[in-house]
Amino acid sequence: MFKYYAALGISIITEIIGAIALKLSKEFTQASWTLLSIAVFLIMLYCLSYAMRVVPLSVAYGLWSGAGTVLTAALDVTLFHVSFSIGEILGLVLIVVGIISLNWSGEAEEEVDYEALQVEEKMNVKG
Numbered sequence: 001m002f003k004y005y006a007a008l009g010i011s012i013i014t015e016i017i018g019a020i021a022l023k024l025s026k027e028f029t030q031a032s033w034t035l036l037s038i039a040v041f042l043i044m045l046y047c048l049s050y051a052m053r054v055v056p057l058s059v060a061y062g063l064w065s066g067a068g069t070v071l072t073a074a075l076d077v078t079l080f081h082v083s084f085s086i087g088e089i090l091g092l093v094l095i096v097v098g099i100i101s102l103n104w105s106g107e108a109e110e111e112v113d114y115e116a117l118q119v120e121e122k123m124n125v126k127g
Helices: 002-024 031-051 057-080 086-105 114-123
Strands: none
Touching (some): 031 057
């Protein structure tokens, strides 16, 4: 199970790198930043799809999109000196609350051995 969550983590990190590279590409006029953004977005898509083999869709997509949004916003403040309004900060806090609630609701799912189920499906084993 760890490797699927690790893939999800990689997809979040590459999403953030891709978003920053996309901003630095200046509407695809900077070739190196454009190529970097495309490359890391492809890695992100692969890792996200790999994680979704086992991690429930709602949890995987919620973590990916929510964590990516919050961390990208934090880096936007740090790297590009953007300031946020109270409403934007409240919105980011609500995203974090949503991510936490998704993970708490998914704790019961952790008891299911998804990897074993995947193997059984591939081998058409019925128990």
